[in-house]
Amino acid sequence: MTRQVSFPRQYARTQRFSLGAPRAFTVSPDGTRVVFLRSRSGTDRTGVLWVLDPASGREFPAADPAVLLSGAAEELSAEERARRERLREGSAGVVAYAVDSAAELAAFALSGRLFVAELRGGTARELAVPGPVADPRPSPDGRRVAYVAGGALRVADVEPAAGAAAGETADRALAEPDGPSVTWGLAEFIAAEEMHRHRGFWWAPDGESLLAARVDEAPVRRWWIADPANPDRQPAEVAYPAAGTPNAEVTLALLGLDGSRTDVRWDRGRYPYLAQAHWSAGGPPLLLVQSRDQRHQAYLSVDPETGATSVLHEEDDAKWLELFPGVPARTPDGRLVRIADEDGARVLVVGDRKLTDGRLHVRAVLDVGDGDVLVSASAGPDAEAPETGEAHVYRVGEQGAERVSQGRGWHSAVRSGAVCVLVSAVPERAGSTARVLRDGAEAAVVASYAEAPVLTSRARLTEAGARRIPCAVVLPTHYQEGDGPLPVLMDPYGGPHGPRVVAGHNAHLTSQWFADQGFAVVVADGRGTPHRSPAWEKAVHHDFAGATLDDQVEALQALAGEFPLDLGRVGIRGWSYGGYLAALAVLRRPDVFHAGVAGAPVTDWRLYDTHYTERYLGHPDDHPKVYDRNSLVTAEGLAEAADQVRPLMIVHGLADDNVVAAHTLRLSSALLAAGRPHEVLPLSGVTHMTPQEQVAENLLLLQVAFLKRSLGME
Incomplete structure (x- = not known):
């Protein structure tokens, strides 16, 4: 008899049930191909590049790492590991790809x-170029691939030149670093x-450029x-722009492929942040640039000649301008498409026309077509009825x-022309479903190999x-009415x-697993959390802690008043901002929260x-008291409710380059100096x-044991 795996083990083994699920969709403009990534099972970390023919429903692998690497283990450069960390990418194999304008050729690093x-026939091959390669992207015509290696932006021809030796690739650098701290691309x-x-x-x-x-x-x-677990290893050097310190110069x-170079000029003193760039057949390049305080931004058009x-x-905004x-x-005819906060709502603007109002809270633009824009949106502040936790796809014209x-x-979607891939997660069914729609009618369903959870939420x-x-x-x-109140676990992100x-x-x-532990x-x-209204999000301006x-x-x-909550036994757990919130809760409101895991x-x-x-x-130089008030380690941050001490477990990865371990070490030192008992769980590597x-x-398992012990549930 096969023993059923526990939820914690299954949750970890399946990477939160993401393995085996199709993702990263691309639809070819002619609607004959849907390209996507998916591993071969719910526990297989290796991503494979797949192609689906919506007309026949046939799927085939276009690139399989096991074949391309002849079974060898994958080797990642330090740059690729850092890139995946920024993307929160925990899988292996083909984890990202880019296509030409016809979606006939895909390029990827492995x-x-x-x-x-070749996405029509499903054959893959290596181009022999200098490495390690990062972020390869085909030219729109599919004749070349641009990529980054050694900090240089390089271009390789897809097809060998006439008379070239077998396996020889024409490759050249378009821009090379002019210093040890410089990268291109x-x-x-x-x-x-x-x-x-x-x-x-x-x-x-x-x-051509x-x-x-x-x-x-x-x-x-x-x-x-x-x-610290390996003191013989040299520490990794990280260029980290902490609040109030200098940023990189961008x-x-x-x-040009002909070797030309034309520098782009804008007021970088006023707008130092390059937030986004866009270049399509609709017109010259677009830039979105921001001021350092993010209260001012500009949409710029670039003259490619000069x-x-x-x-x-x-x-301009009195608090900040969000990026979307x-x-x-x-648009194909050259009008600017943007999302803006206007009149208390988050709206879609095309050219000089506002196409939505306060009934929708626009979250993202998914595709810009000839006559409409596909967007992701939730119910806005003027919606007739709330849609708690919902996100929908709209066609706006x-x-x-x-x-x-x-x-x-x-719901979310990817679209090109008449074909759309609609990905939907619903409360009643595990995982998500990817449906291929042609002119609104279902043409195919992309198979998912994700495991079914051993419990039901x-x-x-x-x-x-x-x-x-x-x-x-x-x-x-198995809770039934009459079982009485339960210890409470607040489980937020909250930021x-x-x-x-x-x-x-x-x-x-x-x-649900935590609930099943009692x-x-x-x-x-x-x-402060998203997808409701600009005012809701911006209420945390200068006030995280409050x-x-x-x-x-x-x-x-x-x-x-509605649920069986025992307010005498309340714990809270969270990670990252949620970890900040959990620690904040037990330190600032011990009258409400009796234990926390940060x-x-x-x-x-x-x-x-x-x-x-x-x-x-x-900026911390301009608002030092704001930083003190929202900090957990300053005297002001620890001053409140100092007479009550609640159990707190702090967990931190020692290799974290986003929220570095110094955060936890400084909090632990401050708590120790204040005489506040706590536990620290360091995670090596x-x-x-x-x-x-x-x-x-x-x-x-450790979190639930700590919470049960701290709340008197054992």
Whole structure:
């Protein structure tokens, strides 16, 4: 008899049930191919590049790492490991790819080598070029591939020249570093980590030139990430732009395949941040640039001949300007597509026309077509009815918005022409379903090999308190009315860009497992979390410690009147911002929270990066008291409720280069100096992610043991 695997082991082994699930879709313009990544099982980490023919439903692998590497283990460069950390990518094999304009050729890096795959026939081969290779991208016509190696931006021909020796590839550098701290064609740390710009070059539509970023990290202060478990190893040097310190210098140049170079010029003194770039057949290159305080930004059009820029639109905000996926972009006839906060709502603007209003809260642009724009949106502040935890896909045109996704859930999409891949997660079914639609009718379903969880989540989505805080409440599977109140576990992220109250089954699996250990689990998305309204998100301006913690308390107390919550036994757990919130809760409100688990917490915001921290708290030189008030390690941060001490376990990966271990060490020192008992669990070799199977499994087990012990449940 086969013994059923435990949820913690399954959760770790399947990388949160992501393995085996199709992702990273691309649709060919002619609608005959859907390209995607998927591993061969729910426990296989190796991504394979697949192609689906929507007409026949036939799938075939276009690139299989096991074949291309002849069974050899994958070898990753330090640069590739860092890139995957920024992407939170824990799988292996083909983890990213790029295609030409017809989606006939794909390029990808594998073990630091450059490969291309013919997507019509499913054959892949290596191009012999200098490595290790990063971020390869085909030209629009598919004749060449640009990539980065050794900090240089290089271009290789896909087909060998006439008379070339077998395996010989024509390859040349378009731009090479002119100093040890310079790279071409790569996104700097701050762009990849906080601006969601993971690339540093863009092909011209005609394939004859590229727009490329030059990054000089010389001004950035150096930190060193050591491995205390292996003292014989040299610490890794990291260029980390902490709040209030210099950023990398980022400039742009237009690089012609003929060897020409034209520098792009804009007011970098006023707008030092290159937030995004876009170059399509709709017109010349677009740039979105921001001021350091992110209260001012400009959309610029670049003259490809001279490198001069002209302002298409400027924006200002008293608090900050948010960045959104998919914008800026151009329509085929050249109009600017952007998302803006106007009149209390987040709206889609095309050219000079606002196409949505407060009934929708636009989250991202998914595709720009000839006559419409495909967007992701949730219910806005003027919606007739709330849609707690839902995200839908809409087709927006001059005549208004039409919903593409149907039914309660969390939906996203990729589209080209008449074919759309609609990916839907719903509360009633594990995982997600990827449906291929042609002109709105289902043509095929992309198979998922993800494992079915060994438990079923039964989250109830609701709103709590006067602020109508979105919440999910999860009770034990076999709980029955009359069983009495339960110890409570608050399970938030609670911060910007991290919604946890999601109308999808898998989103609440871990909360369900904790509930089945005897807790009533509450997830609350208070002020500062996304997808409700600009005012909701910006309520945390200069006030992380107040708004986010207050809303956790309000949600808890409001839900106690409807659910069996024992307010005398309340624990809280979280990771990253959630870890900050968990530690904040037991230190500032021990009257409400009786135990906490803080994973990788930001404890001193002066140690976190510029673009994120200064957006919300301002520059530390200008607002030192704001930083003190929101810190966990200053005297002011520890002063409140000093007479009550609650159990706190702090967990941190020692190899974390995002929230460095110094955060936890400084908090531990401050707690020790204040006479506050606490526990610290250091994780050797672990980064901000925890993809290691044993680490991920045991972290869940250790947390529940600590919480049960601390809340008197044993």
